[in-house]
Amino acid sequence: xxxxxxxxARRAARMNPSxxxxxxxxxxxxxxxxxxxxxxxxxxxxxxxxxxxCEKVLTDSPREALQYAASEGFAPLREWAxxxxxxxxxxxxxxxxxxxxxxxxxGLDLVGKLLCDQGAPVAVETPTYLGALQAFTPYEPQFVSLxxxxxxxxxxxxRALPQLAPGTRFMYLLPNYQNPxxxxxxxxxxxxxxxxxxxxxxxxxxDNPYGDLWFDEDPGRGLAARWPEGGIYxxxxxKILTPGFRLGYVVAPKPLYPKLLQAKQAADxxxxxxxxxxxxxxxxxxxxxxxxxxxxxxxxxxxxxMAEALQQHLPEGCEWRAPLGGMFFWIRLPEGLDAMxxxxxxxxSGIAYVPGAAFFAHDPDPRALRLSFVTLTPDRIREGVAxxxxxxxxxxxxxxxxxx
Amino acid sequence: xxxxxxxxARRAARMNPSxxxxxxxxxxxxxxxxxxxxxxxxxxxxxxxxxxxCEKVLTDSPREALQYAASEGFAPLREWAxxxxxxxxxxxxxxxxxxxxxxxxxGLDLVGKLLCDQGAPVAVETPTYLGALQAFTPYEPQFVSLxxxxxxxxxxxxRALPQLAPGTRFMYLLPNYQNPxxxxxxxxxxxxxxxxxxxxxxxxxxDNPYGDLWFDEDPGRGLAARWPEGGIYxxxxxKILTPGFRLGYVVAPKPLYPKLLQAKQAADxxxxxxxxxxxxxxxxxxxxxxxxxxxxxxxxxxxxxMAEALQQHLPEGCEWRAPLGGMFFWIRLPEGLDAMxxxxxxxxSGIAYVPGAAFFAHDPDPRALRLSFVTLTPDRIREGVAxxxxxxxxxxxxxxxxxx
Numbered sequence: 031x032x033x034x035x036x037x038x039a040r041r042a043a044r045m046n047p048s049x050x051x052x053x054x055x056x057x058x059x060x061x062x063x064x065x066x067x068x069x070x071x072x073x074x075x076x077x078x079x080x081x082x083x084c085e086k087v088l089t090d091s092p093r094e095a096l097q098y099a100a101s102e103g104f105a106p107l108r109e110w111a112x113x114x115x116x117x118x119x120x121x122x123x124x125x126x127x128x129x130x131x132x133x134x135x136x137g138l139d140l141v142g143k144l145l146c147d148q149g150a151p152v153a154v155e156t157p158t159y160l161g162a163l164q165a166f167t168p169y170e171p172q173f174v175s176l177x178x179x180x181x182x183x184x185x186x187x188x189r190a191l192p193q194l195a196p197g198t199r200f201m202y203l204l205p206n207y208q209n210p211x212x213x214x215x216x217x218x219x220x221x222x223x224x225x226x227x228x229x230x231x232x233x234x235x236x237d238n239p240y241g242d243l244w245f246d247e248d249p250g251r252g253l254a255a256r257w258p259e260g261g262i263y264x265x266x267x268x269k270i271l272t273p274g275f276r277l278g279y280v281v282a283p284k285p286l287y288p289k290l291l292q293a294k295q296a297a298d299x300x301x302x303x304x305x306x307x308x309x310x311x312x313x314x315x316x317x318x319x320x321x322x323x324x325x326x327x328x329x330x331x332x333x334x335x336m337a338e339a340l341q342q343h344l345p346e347g348c349e350w351r352a353p354l355g356g357m358f359f360w361i362r363l364p365e366g367l368d369a370m371x372x373x374x375x376x377x378x379s380g381i382a383y384v385p386g387a388a389f390f391a392h393d394p395d396p397r398a399l400r401l402s403f404v405t406l407t408p409d410r411i412r413e414g415v416a417x418x419x420x421x422x423x424x425x426x427x428x429x430x431x432x433x434x
Numbered sequence: 435x436x437x438x439x440x441x442x443a444r445r446a447a448r449m450n451p452s453x454x455x456x457x458x459x460x461x462x463x464x465x466x467x468x469x470x471x472x473x474x475x476x477x478x479x480x481x482x483x484x485x486x487x488c489e490k491v492l493t494d495s496p497r498e499a500l501q502y503a504a505s506e507g508f509a510p511l512r513e514w515a516x517x518x519x520x521x522x523x524x525x526x527x528x529x530x531x532x533x534x535x536x537x538x539x540x541g542l543d544l545v546g547k548l549l550c551d552q553g554a555p556v557a558v559e560t561p562t563y564l565g566a567l568q569a570f571t572p573y574e575p576q577f578v579s580l581x582x583x584x585x586x587x588x589x590x591x592x593r594a595l596p597q598l599a600p601g602t603r604f605m606y607l608l609p610n611y612q613n614p615x616x617x618x619x620x621x622x623x624x625x626x627x628x629x630x631x632x633x634x635x636x637x638x639x640x641d642n643p644y645g646d647l648w649f650d651e652d653p654g655r656g657l658a659a660r661w662p663e664g665g666i667y668x669x670x671x672x673k674i675l676t677p678g679f680r681l682g683y684v685v686a687p688k689p690l691y692p693k694l695l696q697a698k699q700a701a702d703x704x705x706x707x708x709x710x711x712x713x714x715x716x717x718x719x720x721x722x723x724x725x726x727x728x729x730x731x732x733x734x735x736x737x738x739x740m741a742e743a744l745q746q747h748l749p750e751g752c753e754w755r756a757p758l759g760g761m762f763f764w765i766r767l768p769e770g771l772d773a774m775x776x777x778x779x780x781x782x783s784g785i786a787y788v789p790g791a792a793f794f795a796h797d798p799d800p801r802a803l804r805l806s807f808v809t810l811t812p813d814r815i816r817e818g819v820a821x822x823x824x825x826x827x828x829x830x831x832x833x834x835x836x837x838x
Contacts (some may be wrong), residue, residue, distance in 0.1 A: 033689045035637045035664050037603055039551045039573065045696040072497035080500070084488035093476035096484070096678040132680075133534050136702040143572055147443045164700045168547055169443065199441055233439045260439050274500035276536075276706040283438045292449040296568045297701065299539040302709060304679040 034403045041168045059377075063414035065401040066382040068209060068357055071332075074325045075272050076312060083311035086302065099303035101295045103130025107310045111265065111279045118241060119252030119262055127281050129290055132301045134239055134278030138165035140293045141200075141235050141262060144286070146171040151195035154202045155183050156416070157398070158387035159237065162202055166271025173391035174198065174308040180351060182208075182215035188226035200233050200262075206249045207240040210389045210400040214249050214354055224256040233260040239278075240271050242322050244355035245330040259283045267309060269357070270322055275305045328404075329357065335408035336401065336415060343419025345426055360386065361403040367425055369399040375425070381417045445572045463781075467818035469805040472613060472761055475736075479676050480716060480731045485818040487715035491708065503707035505699045507534025507683070511714045515683045516667065522645060523656030523666055524768045531685050533694055536705045538643055538670040538682030542569035544697045545604075545639050545666060548690070550575040555599035556605045559587050561793035561802070563641065566606050577795035578602065584755060586612075586619035592630035604637050604666075610653045611644040611760025612792045614804040618653050618758055628660040637664035643682075646674050646726050648759040649734040663687045671713060673761070674726055679709045732808075733761065739812035740819060741760065747823025749830055762792065764807040771829055775805040779829070785821045 031038040087095050102108065108128040115123045131137045138161065146152060146169030152163070156178040165175070174181040174195045182205065191198050203223070205215040215223070227234055236253045254261025263281040273279075281291050293301070336359055337352040347364030361371060370385040386398025401418075402409060435440040479515025491499050506512065512532040519527045535541045542565065550556060550573030560582040567577070578599045580587040586609065595602050607627070607730070609619040619627070631638055640657045670682040687695050698704070740763055741756040751768030767773060774789040790802025805822075807815060 034636050035799040036549065036687075036690060037554075037601070038690075038693060039547065039549055039554075041551075042548055042693050042697075044669070044702065045693055047692065047696060067502070069502055072501055075496060075500040077492055077496040077500070080496075081489060081492040084492065085485060088481055088485040088488065091486075092479060092481040096479040096481070097476055098473055098672075098677045100472070127561060132702045132706075135700075138700045142442065144446055145440065145443055147445075150441075164696075168697065168700055198442070230441050268502075269735075272500035272708075273502045274707045276702060276704070285438075286442075288451065289442060289446050289449055292451060292568075293446075293572065296449065296539075296572055297543045298536040298680060299565070300680070302536075302706060303678045304676075305706060305709070 034059055041170055044167050044170065045141065061380060062377065062382055063301055063380055063406060063417065064382040065403070065411070065414055066384045067405060069405045070269055070273060070357070071328060071404050074328065076317070079312045079317060080272070080308060082234040083179065083308045086311055087307045091307065095304045095307045097303070099300050101291055101300045103128065103301060104303060104310060106314070110310060110313065115263060115265060115281055116402070117214070119238065119263070120255035121252060121258060121261070121281065123281050127284055127287060129282065129287070129294055130301045130306055131278045131280055131294070132234050132298060133268060133273070133276040134264045135161055135165060135327055136297065137264040137278055137280040138237070140280065140290055140297065142169040142171075143293045143297075144290055145199045151198040152200060153188075153191060153195065153198050153232070154391050155208065156391070156421045157210055157386060157395070158202060158391065159204060160388050162237065163391060171199065175390070175392045176201070180213050181219045182213065183223060185219070185222040185226040188223060188230055188232065190402050191232055192230050198232050200235055201227065202235050202237065204254055205241075205253055206238055207243060207353055208241070209356070209357075210358055210384070210386060211360040212353030212356050212358040217250055220251070224253055227260060228257055233262075234380065235262045235264065237264045239264075239266040239269050240356040243326060243329060243357065245326055245333065245353065249355065254281070262286070270318060270325065271309060271312065275309060277301065277305055277309055282325060293299065331372050332403040332411060333409055335411045336403040339375065339412045339415035343416045345419065345423050348422070357402050357404045358419035359403060361399050361401060361420065362395070363397040363399065364426065365397070367422065368396040370396060372421060372425055376418065376421050379417050379421050381414045381421070383418070440677065443573055446569050450576065452533055460811055465547060465784065466781065466786055467784055467810060467814055467821065468786040469807070469810065469815070469818055470788045471809060472806055473809045474596070474673055474677060474761070475808050478732065480721070481723060483716045483721060484676070484712060487712045488716055491711045495711065499708045499711045500520040501707070503704050504703045505695055507532065507631045507705060508707060508710035508714060509711045510718070511710050514717065515685070519667060519669060519685055523667070524659035525656060525662060525665070525685065527667040527685050531688060531691060533686065533691070533698055534705045534710055535682045535684055535698070535700060537672060537677070537680040538668045539565055539569060539640065539798055540701065541601060541668040541682055541684040542641070544576075544684065544694055544701065546570040546573040546601065547697045548694055549603045550730060556600065556604060556606065557592075557602050557636070558795050559608060559612065560795070561614055561790060561799070562606065562795065563608060563613065564792050566641065567795060575603065579794070579796045580605070581794070584617050585623045586617065586722040589626040589630040592627060592636065595636055596634050602636050604639055605631065605641050606641065607657055608641050609657055611647060611757055611762075613644070613760070614788070614790060615680050615764040616757030616760050616762045617755070621654055624655070624657055628657055631664060632661055637666075639666045639668065641668045643668075643673050647730060647733060647761065649730055649737065650758065653759065658685070666690070674722060675713060675716065679713060681705065681709055681713055736812055736815060739808040739815045742832060743819035745817045747820045749823065749827050752826070761806050761808045763807060765803050765805060767801040767803065767826065768830065769801070771826065772800040774800060776825060776829055780822065780825050782827050783821050785818045785825070787822070
């Protein structure tokens with residue numbers, strides 16, 4: 031790829047603008063009720079606690095917090111993360127296995143750098159998290175879409191991988207309140223899925239940014255806990271504290287850790303030490319035990335508001351399942367409607383959503399769309415869903431015929 | 435590369451532990467006088483200004499600072515950087531060309547991702563910045579070492595590149611107080627070098643983390659200013675404010691920007707918005723005009739202390755040039771001495787340095803070593819250099835015979 035006098039890497043041809051980001055730009059128009067972006071509610075940001083922690087870190091250890099630091103991350107935060115992973119998803123974790131990353135998106139990038147070769151298969155859920163497709167794509171894998179249902183990928187599809195896609199490097203799995211569909215994997219499916227992975231000798235990356243955001247029932251034991259040497263686990267502070275600090279972590283099987291660390295050093299030397307110390311200061315004494323339940327309660331009320339509004343306003347033939355946690359509803363429109371084609375009309379009408387097509391590695395479903403229920407208040411959610419209902423009804427009645 | 439059940443990417447075989455990091459671990463032993471790491475003096479960190487800025491950002495715009503943010507970076511900081519690049523190195527820069535990165539190390543990683551293909555030549559100085567070799571290596575370029583002297587790479591070597599290494603993607607150049615040698619490119623060399631680059635149609639990446647750290651004379655106009663469409667420019671806040679915030683920026687020719695931005699999105703979505711706003715708050719009203727001269731004065735006094743101590747303590751046959759800025763002395767030992775082989779003795783004697791061999795893409799010079807003069811105080815520098823002199827003299831006198 032030539033942009034004279036520059037010759038770009040072959041991979042650059044595969045890097046394309048983020049559809050979601052382009053949509054978000056449109057939806058920055060004032061007055062738009064956006065259910066598009068996966069932005070946590072700013073009401074959940076612990077502003078005063080962060081302010082006090084900044085003050086404390088810059089008073090107690092400014093010279094250390096502002097200096098270059100270890101690529102592995104701030105040792106106390108690594109210890110905290112190891113204990114957290116153990117208690118949250120049951121994965122025995124030594125602090126030496128924890129790498130602090132610049133958001134869990136960086137974890138995905140490092141995984142891609144470490145494991146993807148041009149043309150080597152990487153199996154993903156159907157649909158899957160768009161940001162992971164974007165992170166892996168520059169490393170030129172060949173994506174394999176796993177047949178998936180409302181409980182997650184089909185274990186039989188995993189058993190078939192060695193024949194279908196020999197040399198599959200890993201599966202990318204999101205057990206809890208998946209972005210975009212909101213579905214959670216039942217424990218029985220996890221058992222079957224990991225058993226199939228072990229039988230097929232295909233390791234996996236378990237991405238868990240939403241696991242803390244359950245509404246009624248803890249989703250329980252994770253995937254890597256079932257096969258520790260075959261699982262890389264990704265955690266994040268973005269949904270439970272603040273995305274603006276860009277803090278996440280990777281737990282890697284010990285033999286992989288040194289290479290992962292080298293990838294991290296090459297990428298940005300280390301994640302900001304200041305940010306790590308401030309977050310550690312906030313969470314060290316059990317802050318999250320009080321804080322996360324508040325987020326759950328807030329999001330659950332929003333989920334309920336959206337569920338009720340969808341029931342009330344969406345035309346017959348729309349399908350969805352109310353999510354048990356996380357941030358998203360996944361709606362399937364009636365036959366003949368196309369979520370991407372309808373988006374301009376929706377935006378003109380004052381709302382935004384993300385067309386579901388962006389989340390498929392293959393064969394995008396034009397009838398799917400994703401709605402976030404955590405950015406707007408319940409009143410605004412009701413207003414937004416009412417508008418969505420109107421747009422869909424008009425489209426069904428032909429006053430805004432979708433493009434074919 | 436197999437670490438069962440994982441198959442690693444081919445590139446992983448080329449990722450090795452950072453020698454400098456391994457050395458730094460050794461030198462964390464208490465009591466070691468380390469002249470190894472390139473750590474800015476913590477005395478230069480503007481702790482009170484940062485504290486006030488954290489407080490202000492979390493008071494005035496907490497919901498924005500803690501939320502997901504634009505991948506391009508915080509708009510006012512991009513505007514500031516554009517104006518800065520113009521005034522500092524004479525490169526006309528529009529804010530739309532500025533991408534805020536997680537340290538300039540990330541700029542190097544993104545450049546590698548965007549421009550390097552397996553086996554495609556990338557030309558580097560001899561020696562060059564180790565971190566850049568580490569950032570580019572995972573993208574599997576074939577490094578070409580440019581013949582270089584005390585003024586920088588030889589323009590004739592650049593003219594020969596199209597024959598010697600056809601398809602060279604770019605040159606990686608450090609005009610100011612290069613890490614590791616400390617040398618600055620005279621303006622005449624810059625003219626000749628960029629003319630040769632244009633004639634050979636080979637663009638370049640200009641890395642300038644040390645440009646502000648001149649002692650007596652501003653090093654002046656940069657390289658990209660001479661050929662804006664053929665230069666990517668990297669700037670950093672690490673040496674003039676704090677490395678612990680991990681903030682740098684890339685200025686790219688406009689046609690390259692969209693792909694660079696996509697690489698950034700895939701890598702970590704965006705650099706922490708909080709950090710960007712805090713730094714902007716500190717620098718927006720001319721803070722650096724007062725602050726940078728203080729850093730220069732401090733480092734100049736340290737440079738003078740080290741120059742005097744080297745003169746006094748180093749054995750005959752050692753060669754160096756006192757740098758006119760930056761953070762490093764580059765010492766060439768007398769024939770027969772090997773800086774890597776001597777390092778354990780040096781550490782046992784209470785000092786540390788970085789063997790120069792790590793900074794060469796090819797044909798490492800075993801006689802070179804790098805000393806930082808910005809981490810220790812002048813008194814400790816004199817102490818450390820005296821020990822280095824003793825170690826070298828003993829080695830020359832055979833009491834610590836270097837391994838061959």
